[in-house]
Amino acid sequence: MTDPRLEQQIASARRQLDDTNAELWQISGGQGNDLYCRPGCGNCCTLAVNCSFPEAMILAPKLSAEQRHAVTERLPLLAQLCAAASHLKEFLRSYRQQAGGCPLLDEQQCCSLYAERPLSCRALLSTRPAAWCGVDFASLHPHEKQAFLSSLDADLVAFPSHYLARPLDLAATLELSLGDEFANEYGVKISGNLVWLLGLELNSQVGERLLRQDRGVIEWLLEQQERYPYLLQVTKRNHHEF
Numbered sequence: 001m002t003d004p005r006l007e008q009q010i011a012s013a014r015r016q017l018d019d020t021n022a023e024l025w026q027i028s029g030g031q032g033n034d035l036y037c038r039p040g041c042g043n044c045c046t047l048a049v050n051c052s053f054p055e056a057m058i059l060a061p062k063l064s065a066e067q068r069h070a071v072t073e074r075l076p077l078l079a080q081l082c083a084a085a086s087h088l089k090e091f092l093r094s095y096r097q098q099a100g101g102c103p104l105l106d107e108q109q110c111c112s113l114y115a116e117r118p119l120s121c122r123a124l125l126s127t128r129p130a131a132w133c134g135v136d137f138a139s140l141h142p143h144e145k146q147a148f149l150s151s152l153d154a155d156l157v158a159f160p161s162h163y164l165a166r167p168l169d170l171a172a173t174l175e176l177s178l179g180d181e182f183a184n185e186y187g188v189k190i191s192g193n194l195v196w197l198l199g200l201e202l203n204s205q206v207g208e209r210l211l212r213q214d215r216g217v218i219e220w221l222l223e224q225q226e227r228y229p230y231l232l233q234v235t236k237r238n239h240h241e242f
């Protein structure tokens with residue numbers, strides 16, 4: 001589905017976040033505080049990446065046939081991990097261990113849609129070497145964990161993570177506003193796992209159905225949320241008239 005107004009809002013949100021990041025890179029260099037993000041270190045792309053549905057909806061038509069295949073092929077495993085988990089933490093852990101990296105990672109461990117990646121991906125700026133982005137903290141010895149936490153600058157990072165707080169906070173605000181704009185237009189706020197949301201658009205044409213004012217799609221999404229609570233979050237906007 002294409003929605004030019006939504007595309008403009010997303011482009012503007014990306015610009016705001018990219019400008020903030022550029023400023024932070026400049027400050028970091030000047031103060032000798034390293035940021036470690038480089039092309040080809042895809043450890044952060046093994047996290048369960050969440051985004052707003054409008055971002056996935058705009059991204060889906062830009063995927064190549066190969067990327068569509070990679071996304072669709074991943075969906076049964078995500079459904080299985082979601083069904084097997086008894087709480088969110090367990091899901092996130094098994095996702096990291098078993099889901100594999102994002103299907104949009106290329107062979108060089110770079111994002112194959114870098115310019116189009118969601119705000120949540122753009123927002124990760126690491127103040128520690130990339131190896132730390134792949135660590136399962138539950139498996140660390142308590143002393144190692146404590147040493148790591150004590151080494152973090154709590155004024156800069158989104159504690160207890162080692163990622164800069166400012167881009168994460170800005171991305172969260174921008175995502176919220178995209179979700180609200182979408183809900184005002186289409187009567188429903190949708191967010192969730194990036195791969196899952198891409199699958200929803202590719203295989204169930206959620207955006208197209210909302211645009212066609214298909215009333216059944218919101219009820220269907222609410223049912224999907226009940227089945228896959230760690231992959232999809234849906235809030236119906238009350239009193240919305242198609």
Ligand code: SF4
Binds near residue numbers: 036126
């Ligand atoms: S967040 Fe971590 S893994 Fe991702 S690009 Fe930055 S340093 Fe590399």
Ligand code: SF4
Binds near residue numbers: 049110111
């Ligand atoms: S969309 Fe790109 S940056 Fe984001 S998780 Fe996937 S490969 Fe990584």
